[in-house]
Amino acid sequence: MSRKPRIAVIMDENTTAGGSGYEMPKTYFTAVHRAGGMPFGIPYLPDMVESVVAEFDGFVSVGGRIRFPREWYIPGDESRYPSSERLEVEQALMQGFLERDKPVLGICNGMQMLACLHGGRMVHEVRKAGPHILDHDNRNAIHSVEIVPGTMLSRILGTTRLDVNSRHQEAVVEASDRALTSALADDGVIEAIEIPGRRFAIGVQWHPEAFAMQDHPCNGLFGAFVQATRSNH
Secondary structure, eight states: OOOOOEEEEOOBBBGTTTOSOOOOHHHHHHHHHHHEEOEEEOOSSSGGGGHHHOOOOOOEEEOOOOOOOOOGGOOOOOOOSOOOOOOHHHHHHHHHHHHTOOOOETTHHHHHHHTTTTEEESSGGGGGGOOOOOEEEEEEEEEEEETTTTHHHHHHHHHHHHEEEEEEEEEEOOTTTTEEEEEEEETOEEEEETTTTSSSEEEESGGGGGGGTTTOOTHHHHHHHHHHHHHOO
């Protein structure tokens, strides 16, 4: 029997309590496991990066609220989140997996990093972009996104419209020509990107792992991600 793909999942931390511990929903691991992968939590230890990139089949960059570099924001803006040792490790992991063309799935913070590593730019408070902007930082909110036809994401989800959750204050407002916008909220906020030419490099602003125990199209995203990792074997 062939082994299941080994999936590296960067840990999140309790930044609101000083970053003294790793802390994240179990649903990230549930979603990967139900899709056929074996998820492993990865701590913020720089000397592990090379081994993780070499030995694991795919990488999941999860949600979180950490300070990104100022140059990742539009002029005059910057992050006001706490600094975290996560940044260095996560960036090295994402770049390492991309360089080897191993599948990468970015969620929330992970989508933002994927976009910014490919020339995208962010704002710290998307609500200040105008009165038409939805409340994207509400754990109880559900809003629709339009999936761009012809994208990898549209082929995976099999739909052009999807209801998703929303838990982010920061947002990507500019995508470069090195990244393809593959979903937009009705207010114009970028909700998903993908990197052309990669086997699988998709970022979504919402939290698909929250639907892991439901019959939801987002389960197909984890399924496609894990399936893409199988060609590493």
